[in-house]
Amino acid sequence: MTSQLQGSKVAFIGGGNMAAAIIGGLLAKDMSEDKIYVSEPWEVNRDKMKKLGVHTTASNVEAAQEADIVILAVKPQVAKDVCRELGGAWTAQRTSPPPLVISIAAGITLDSLQQWLKLGDGHTPHTVRVMPNTPALVGEGASGLFASRDVTDSEKDLTTALLGSVSKAVEWVDKEELLDVVTGLSGSGPAYFFALVEHLITSATGLGLSTEQATRLAKQTCFGAGKMLVESSEEPAQLRKNVTSPNGTTDAALKSFDASGFADIVDKAVKAATSRGEEMGRTLGASS
Ligand SMILES: NC(=O)C1=CN([C@@H]2O[C@H](COP(=O)(O)OP(=O)(O)OC[C@H]3O[C@@H](n4cnc5c(N)ncnc54)[C@H](OP(=O)(O)O)[C@@H]3O)[C@@H](O)[C@H]2O)C=CC1
Numbered sequence: 001m002t003s004q005l006q007g008s009k010v011a012f013i014g015g016g017n018m019a020a021a022i023i024g025g026l027l028a029k030d031m032s033e034d035k036i037y038v039s040e041p042w043e044v045n046r047d048k049m050k051k052l053g054v055h056t057t058a059s060n061v062e063a064a065q066e067a068d069i070v071i072l073a074v075k076p077q078v079a080k081d082v083c084r085e086l087g088g089a090w091t092a093q094r095t096s097p098p099p100l101v102i103s104i105a106a107g108i109t110l111d112s113l114q115q116w117l118k119l120g121d122g123h124t125p126h127t128v129r130v131m132p133n134t135p136a137l138v139g140e141g142a143s144g145l146f147a148s149r150d151v152t153d154s155e156k157d158l159t160t161a162l163l164g165s166v167s168k169a170v171e172w173v174d175k176e177e178l179l180d181v182v183t184g185l186s187g188s189g190p191a192y193f194f195a196l197v198e199h200l201i202t203s204a205t206g207l208g209l210s211t212e213q214a215t216r217l218a219k220q221t222c223f224g225a226g227k228m229l230v231e232s233s234e235e236p237a238q239l240r241k242n243v244t245s246p247n248g249t250t251d252a253a254l255k256s257f258d259a260s261g262f263a264d265i266v267d268k269a270v271k272a273a274t275s276r277g278e279e280m281g282r283t284l285g286a287s288s
């Protein structure tokens, strides 16, 4: 973690699942609790945050007061209201310059965010769109990033440091639309693996293993395969081939996957998530 990040006041607007994952990751990397503020309307979530030792409030404006970085961690459906509220407060408080805004809301474009955040004097907060994922909680996140043109190199470095402290892959994309693809790949991706593990457990339990044993074996298989993917110098296709003896058990399973159209199933799923991100950007955006 860089000293610039350690010295920054970071405000999270919305204290739900993704904020909890990023905050948990930041605290594990020795970011001071005292530098983190969270606004969250729901008392239950506020209490969860309080237990982490960070500052909590029900007021977005209070959390964002004098922040260096404001992270919009609310659902896309409420991004507009929250941005307008913050832009209005920064106008009234004559906050100059306003903080760096980082939005993690799926689909919501920089153009929409900047229109909603615009201050009374026409000044627009520098804004970065990020698509993180929940493994940030264990310091194993993957994040895609795209910045508005006015974002400085130093603000980009700060954003890279923030996401990099909870993510092992931090990828700046060169077109904003690609963030929807990142959403379909790594933003939503953890759920695909959780679903696969659920199906593996159900199948093995149906074949006679106890749920407990099937769960332990399936979880460790997923973890071990994931570790090999990141630590081995071999490509995913080669790692797959290494498990697959000719005409053996894996071959039988992979042929069954193929016969059920596995590649097409995955392709359709990633495209469905990507399209849903684009659609949310259009329907919830400033020009809708
Ligand atoms: N979950 C994930 O894996 C990922 C999520 N994202 C993005 O992160 C964002 C948050 O998602 P996630 O954490 O899952 O959602 P959650 O619903 O868990 O968190 C959002 C939180 O914001 C609170 N909230 C609602 N209205 C306001 C408001 N006006 N001001 C402040 N807080 C408010 C909600 O409270 P209440 O429940 O009371 O409404 C809720 O606790 C979304 O935009 C999503 O697209 C991005 C990458 C991955």
Ligand SMILES: O=C(O)[C@@H]1CCC=N1
Residues within 6 Å of the ligand: 106, 183, 187, 188
């Ligand atoms: O499901 C969603 O819309 C969010 C965005 C990526 C992961 N969760």
